[in-house]
Amino acid sequence: MLTVRELAELVGGAVTGDGGVEIHQVAQASCVRSGEITYAISPVYVEMVRASAASAVFVHEKQDLKIPQILVPDPKIAAIQAAMRFGPEPSYAPGISPGAFVHPGAKVDPSASVLPGASVSRGATVGARTVLMSGVSVGENAVVGEDARIHPNVAIGERCAIGNRVILHPGVCIGADGFGFYPAGGTHQKIPQRGIVEVGDDVEIGANSCIDRATVGRTVIGDGTKIDNLVQVGHNCIIGKNCILVSQVGLAGSVRIGDGAILAARAGVADNLNIGAGSIVAGMSGVANDLPAGSRVGGLPAYHHMDWKRNLVHMKNLHRIVRHLEQLAKRVSEIEKTLLQKD
Amino acid sequence: MLTVRELAELVGGAVTGDGGVEIHQVAQASCVRSGEITYAISPVYVEMVRASAASAVFVHEKQDLKIPQILVPDPKIAAIQAAMRFGPEPSYAPGISPGAFVHPGAKVDPSASVLPGASVSRGATVGARTVLMSGVSVGENAVVGEDARIHPNVAIGERCAIGNRVILHPGVCIGADGFGFYPAGGTHQKIPQRGIVEVGDDVEIGANSCIDRATVGRTVIGDGTKIDNLVQVGHNCIIGKNCILVSQVGLAGSVRIGDGAILAARAGVADNLNIGAGSIVAGMSGVANDLPAGSRVGGLPAYHHMDWKRNLVHMKNLHRIVRHLEQLAKRVSEIEKTLLQKD
Amino acid sequence: MLTVRELAELVGGAVTGDGGVEIHQVAQASCVRSGEITYAISPVYVEMVRASAASAVFVHEKQDLKIPQILVPDPKIAAIQAAMRFGPEPSYAPGISPGAFVHPGAKVDPSASVLPGASVSRGATVGARTVLMSGVSVGENAVVGEDARIHPNVAIGERCAIGNRVILHPGVCIGADGFGFYPAGGTHQKIPQRGIVEVGDDVEIGANSCIDRATVGRTVIGDGTKIDNLVQVGHNCIIGKNCILVSQVGLAGSVRIGDGAILAARAGVADNLNIGAGSIVAGMSGVANDLPAGSRVGGLPAYHHMDWKRNLVHMKNLHRIVRHLEQLAKRVSEIEKTLLQKD
Numbered sequence A, B, C: 001m002l003t004v005r006e007l008a009e010l011v012g013g014a015v016t017g018d019g020g021v022e023i024h025q026v027a028q029a030s031c032v033r034s035g036e037i038t039y040a041i042s043p044v045y046v047e048m049v050r051a052s053a054a055s056a057v058f059v060h061e062k063q064d065l066k067i068p069q070i071l072v073p074d075p076k077i078a079a080i081q082a083a084m085r086f087g088p089e090p091s092y093a094p095g096i097s098p099g100a101f102v103h104p105g106a107k108v109d110p111s112a113s114v115l116p117g118a119s120v121s122r123g124a125t126v127g128a129r130t131v132l133m134s135g136v137s138v139g140e141n142a143v144v145g146e147d148a149r150i151h152p153n154v155a156i157g158e159r160c161a162i163g164n165r166v167i168l169h170p171g172v173c174i175g176a177d178g179f180g181f182y183p184a185g186g187t188h189q190k191i192p193q194r195g196i197v198e199v200g201d202d203v204e205i206g207a208n209s210c211i212d213r214a215t216v217g218r219t220v221i222g223d224g225t226k227i228d229n230l231v232q233v234g235h236n237c238i239i240g241k242n243c244i245l246v247s248q249v250g251l252a253g254s255v256r257i258g259d260g261a262i263l264a265a266r267a268g269v270a271d272n273l274n275i276g277a278g279s280i281v282a283g284m285s286g287v288a289n290d291l292p293a294g295s296r297v298g299g300l301p302a303y304h305h306m307d308w309k310r311n312l313v314h315m316k317n318l319h320r321i322v323r324h325l326e327q328l329a330k331r332v333s334e335i336e337k338t339l340l341q342k343d
Helices: A004-011 A043-050 A075-086 A305-316 A318-342 B004-011 B043-050 B075-086 B305-316 B318-342 C004-011 C043-050 C075-086 C305-316 C318-342
Strands: A014-016 A036-039 A056-059 A069-071 A173-176 A181-184 A187-190 A196-199 A210-212 A218-221 A296-298 B014-016 B036-039 B056-059 B069-071 B173-176 B181-184 B187-190 B196-199 B210-212 B218-221 B296-299 B302-304 C014-016 C036-039 C056-059 C069-071 C173-176 C181-184 C187-190 C196-199 C210-212 C218-221 C296-298
Touching: A004 A014, A004 A056, A004 A069, A004 A075, A036 A075, A056 A075, A173 A196, A196 A210, A210 A218, A296 A305, A305 A318, A305 B305, A305 C305, A305 C318, A318 B305, A318 B318, A318 C318, B004 B014, B004 B056, B004 B069, B004 B075, B036 B075, B056 B075, B173 B196, B196 B210, B210 B218, B296 B305, B302 B305, B305 B318, B305 C305, B318 C305, B318 C318, C004 C014, C004 C056, C004 C069, C004 C075, C036 C075, C056 C075, C173 C196, C196 C210, C210 C218, C296 C305, C305 C318
Parallel strands: A036 A056, A056 A069, A173 A210, A196 A218, B036 B056, B056 B069, B173 B210, B196 B218, C036 C056, C056 C069, C173 C210, C196 C218
Antiparallel strands: A014 A069, A181 A187, B014 B069, B181 B187, B296 B302, C014 C069, C181 C187
16 A cells, blocks of 8 residues: 555656545556556546546646546556556565475576476476476476576476576476377378477567477577467477567467567468568468568468558458449440440 | 166156166267267257167157157256266365465465365465365465366466356466567567456356456456457456357457457457447457447458458459459450440 | 487488587577588578588488588488487386375376376376376376376366377366356356367377367367367367367367368367368368368368469459459440440
């Protein structure tokens, strides 16, 4: 619980109205409740705040509202600062908890935290200040760097390597076998998948996403790349640095993605393609060809995004286009009839 | 093992044929085996039953079949009643199992069951009769209500709140960080995600679905809403009551969905949109605009479902439409030539 | 660490160049490093190898490269053999590890391995040489066959049956409740899901995929079927033998799929449909009708793949088609004007 005045101090803002009002949480305008502070960054937000039970609000400049206001240069950043105060990241005592399973042949830095139910296999290494939460499984000879936060029930397969300051959200699977089979008399025989996954520094991977191990060699997630939830990365993909893969994206095997590329939600890429650096693939699109650096594409198969956007409008009007065509055909028939009669 | 007669008593039906036949399981007509009872709700089903090894069948009225029949008002409901008898829900003794990890600062109701390998963190609360199965992780200060059933390997993040009678299937992730970054010199800097998820009463969420925590404030799943497997709900979404989100649906951030809306399989919604109450979005569609209450839409971007359905037919015929257009163009050229000659 | 000469012996190949060079790993040409061997199967690969730091290479015939080469009939197979040598599958001692939770009423074969944090419930059976890794949960009366490898955090629901030589990758969920509700006064009432899942022999299921239990009876995955990551299989589906379901595929309820069918990435199938044996559904397609055996389809809804491919080209050109139509309309108007003037 903080007063509006204390919150204003926290974020470096100025109070208008009653600075003594007590605030216990921050929330977005669409669901803010009494006792909470919210933020407004546009007239639409101001109206939502007016209609809400908010007890205070962060604003850029004074608004015509009856509740106390905290004036700040960036109301959303102030709200985030407040949120960090009301709900700080949990911290974990260093050491191996009772109920954690660390193989005697594993090396866990004494400053790392291994929570109950986490498991570290023979030969694995866990770096300084890294946290392995409950249910995390680190396979044989896998390496987890420093300052990583590995959330519950993440599975890191044998020999895979995770960089420093990596965040893996719950249920992430690093290093399951790639999907590779060869046909044999109507059955599918497994091609051994004995490569690894290498996750660079400062990577974040969302909940329940899957990065398959390479058949041979490595599947690579470059430094600084951010991957959302429920994303599939096939075996032997090489993803560059500082890429963005939004939720439900799927990459088939051996896709190479250049630095800084952005794949919007549920974009898919067929196997063995090159996506040039800085490319942007629209959501729900399917890439079926190599893309040069800086491409902007959409559609299935994906092509230049401006053509695609124009076509989306035409597709929506397709029934009108067809009617137009039919009417034109009638007019042409009429003309043909007229000309015949004239002969 | 029950006789046909005993099964008929169980479901309140009437036997025709040998009531002494012994039945050990119930199965659908497409895979029923000897010793099992099945059900038929249409002539197609009756034919499947005739071709099967089923030992008995639930029917609405007597059919020309050689096996014993149980006549009931609703054969599928009778089959479900039988299934509940042959395979009841497991029950769990109250208490904290050996091998469960409950922080001394957590409050677990004595009637709750915490199974081996489940973990309850400092400050968390678990309500009466709730079951936490193996590998479940309840974060710091999280709250799980009464009569909830939390299946294996579910992760509930710190401070998140789960209502009463909630069912979370295996691998569900509540409260992973939302996907939020700001650009800084070619890198993506993390925007702290310090809000929570609030899951209302009577909600069911399918296996491996992900509900991200809000940046600030809350992501809300309203009372009675049912979510299928592998669904993605982004940060700060506000989903109303009694909604249906079918498998593989994806919601970007800050989507608001009104009560009773239905999103069919793999529908997607772009960020910050409002889906009005009672709207129905067709499967595999992508919503890119606000929808008023009661909308029925399909397509990418989604628009009125009747127009969309007509257009689907036209798209399938597009090669014919193009040929029609080319033929028409030839006829027009012919006409133009004729007119020129006449001049 | 092996010399090139030792590697050549391992794979039955012939060395050209320095056989004494030491190699510690194998990697694909796109990311191979010094100290590693790679493989080349085409001129494109040879160029990648030339530009790389590779210390040796598997080739089919001698190439103009300065590094040692190992000549083999199939360079990719040789690379896989090397990968198996440098990174063999981990092996696990038989027995129940400390920190595993096996109910006294469960039957675990003495040759099976149950790793720390795995949980086997009352009445469950685990066959010979099967490995249950950390965090695996085997429900009441479930059966896991022989020589199965169940990766971390897999959940197998009560009474479900897993065949011999099955591989379940991390986070797989077998036997969560199907998604079934009936409407009641604006709410959705749960239809009990009391059937099971039966997974045949030699099945492999990818990370975080979900196979729902039947409402009554069984959901069946036939022998030899291979399922990739993040796939959804609804309740009561019957999938035949030796099928392939690529990543992010989704099957609604009660879909039947014949032997040997292939569903490419992110294909979807609506409920209650029959996909005939040997059918191939293109990636990102949505099947909305029964398909006879041997069908090849694509699109939404899916239809004959050749028509669909032609239409994809037309859709990309739709803005040109519309312009053509508009120009033609102008010409027809001109003609009509001319004819009127002539009258």
